Amino acid sequence: MWGVGARWRSASTIASEGRGAGGRGHHVFTQPVPEDLAALAAVAHAGRLTVHVDRVLPPAEAVDALRLSQTGRVRGKIVLDIG
Known part of the structure; x- marks a missing residue:
């Protein structure tokens, strides 16, 4: 296994x-x-x-995205837009 x-x-x-x-x-x-x-x-x-996207953030807010994901209050995916 x-x-x-x-x-x-x-x-x-x-x-x-x-x-x-x-x-x-x-x-x-x-x-x-x-x-x-x-x-x-x-x-x-x-x-x-379909995938529910909670919010899209720029790479400059990656630390905020990580913190947000750890709160347990996100209803969907957090996307970092590297555009």
Whole structure:
């Protein structure tokens, strides 16, 4: 399972009712499956995959973006626009 060359990815989740300081989260490890990635790519290509963006910030505000992400109060992704 954890052998040399294994391509495991880490993901964190937090229950919506547990958001904020002290919220309950889960940390899981997953191994990408090519067929699943292809299906996900097809959904994205068809325009049926949406990602909620909470805010877009310039690189000069990267420290603020990190601090904001650690509050647990962000409802979506924080994007750094390197334009």
